[in-house]
Amino acid sequence: MVALACVPVSEAAAATVLLVAVPLLLLAGGAGLVGRGGLARRGGQALLVWAALVTGLLIATGLGQSWERAADVATVTAALALAVLAVPVLIGASVLRAVAARPAPAPARTVPAACAGCACGAGGCGA
Numbered sequence: 001m002v003a004l005a006c007v008p009v010s011e012a013a014a015a016t017v018l019l020v021a022v023p024l025l026l027l028a029g030g031a032g033l034v035g036r037g038g039l040a041r042r043g044g045q046a047l048l049v050w051a052a053l054v055t056g057l058l059i060a061t062g063l064g065q066s067w068e069r070a071a072d073v074a075t076v077t078a079a080l081a082l083a084v085l086a087v088p089v090l091i092g093a094s095v096l097r098a099v100a101a102r103p104a105p106a107p108a109r110t111v112p113a114a115c116a117g118c119a120c121g122a123g124g125c126g127a
Helices: 002-006 011-034 039-064 067-101
Strands: none
Touching: 011 039, 011 067, 039 067
């Protein structure tokens, strides 16, 4: 959000915000997931490893080439992370579509099977 607010002011400022925010948010997200149990913990561990690799890549790019290039890498990384976050949304949408495509169940029959459907409507007259 801060990077989006910086774009009208300065493209370089937005890139710098992403350069700092991407590793921090990935590390914070991974640390938050590690505190949970089960599958979330494994996902958090994978995210922590990925965040450490991305942070190393950004530092190596900044020191080896230029910090502008590292900011470009951070922008692409943020876009890829956003695309990965869209996957559960798309899966949920497909599940909802499958549920919506099912026909409605037949209404439960309220009249007992022995009733002939006469006008009395009492059901159970034994006719």
